[in-house]
């Protein structure tokens with residue numbers, strides 16, 4: 197279960213907000229569900245649940261499902277309620293949606309999702325190579341077109357944007373993104389301007405995926421998790437009791453230079469065996485191109501080649517997976533999380549690579565003997581756009597009334 201919102205000494209409005217969040221998250225976890233069952237599940241009085249449901253229906257966040265009424269047992273049959281994920285034309289008003297943007301180095305991904313974190317539409321925007329200074333404008337233009345095509349009359353709550361590097365969500369700035377050459381860039385404001393004033397929230401992509409696991413993924417993620425992201429950049433996030441840690445300046449999660457046991461790969465920092473230099477997509481792509489496995493340094497081509505039966509590509513990806521697994525072992529031993537979520541492209545597509553990660557991690561870890569604690573993101577290959585949308589949805593599930601009324 198998600199940690200209950202902070203209720204102690206709440207004022208009238210604070211208590212109302214906390215109760216609304218409790219009801220909304222209970223409906224997320226158990227819907228469709230009757231009001232009296234919500235009261236039993238979350239410990240609020242039936243009267244309080246009923247009041248909150250009235251507010252949440254009025255705000256369009258939940259809806260009644262009269263078609264699901266069952267009259268059995270004692271008492272009056274109750275109309276179950278669920279998150280409002282309806283489309284225009286169905287019973288009641290259309291459910292609200294959130295946009296998500298993952299800003300990558302060669303390509304960005306747009307997504308649209310409902311209140312359950314389900315991806316309704318997705319589109320890619322290629323912007324080849326390290327991007328120029330006008331990338332936020334181009335991304336905003338692409339997103340505006342995507343939203344025009346996909347929202348279809350549903351209320352748009354706003355847009356979340358996820359990217360690698362050091363991001364300060366409170367300030368809305370990309371503090372440092374080496375591959376894009378961004379320093380203290382006011383990204384949220386730039387995207388909001390390009391999207392005609394739509395609310396935009398940004399965060400680091402590793403933290404965003406961790407948050408989407410907490411909100412929409414496996415129950416163990418709500419107790420504690422470590423998320424390791426392996427792409428062109430390699431970074432991590434830590435979540436405890438439903439909260440993703442940010443630390444001073446929101447700098448947590450920089451594992452690029454974590455030393456990988458048994459790696460001798462040189463790193464631009466001057467040392468050898470750093471995690472990012474050993475396992476990043478960039479590193480794999482350059483190695484594969486150097487060996488003639490792929491015509492150009494592109495990690496996705498390496499994964500394609502392995503899937504098509506290229507044994508050398510497969511060996512390279514297995515070797516990378518085992519190096520990732522050895523890094524996972526270090527994280528497991530330091531933090532002992534209930535769950536380690538690893539976002540890495542080849543293991544998202546082929547569970548054999550996840551098994552390599554698990555085997556290497558369990559082989560080296562001193563605290564974890566259960567390979568099932570190491571998993572891929574619940575949203576699979578949709579993890580990035582779903583995580584981006586979660587940046588926008590997470591505050592809604594914490595403070596539904598003020599988030600919507602604002």
Ligand SMILES: [Zn+2]
Nearest residue numbers: 453463465470
């Ligand atoms: Zn290094």
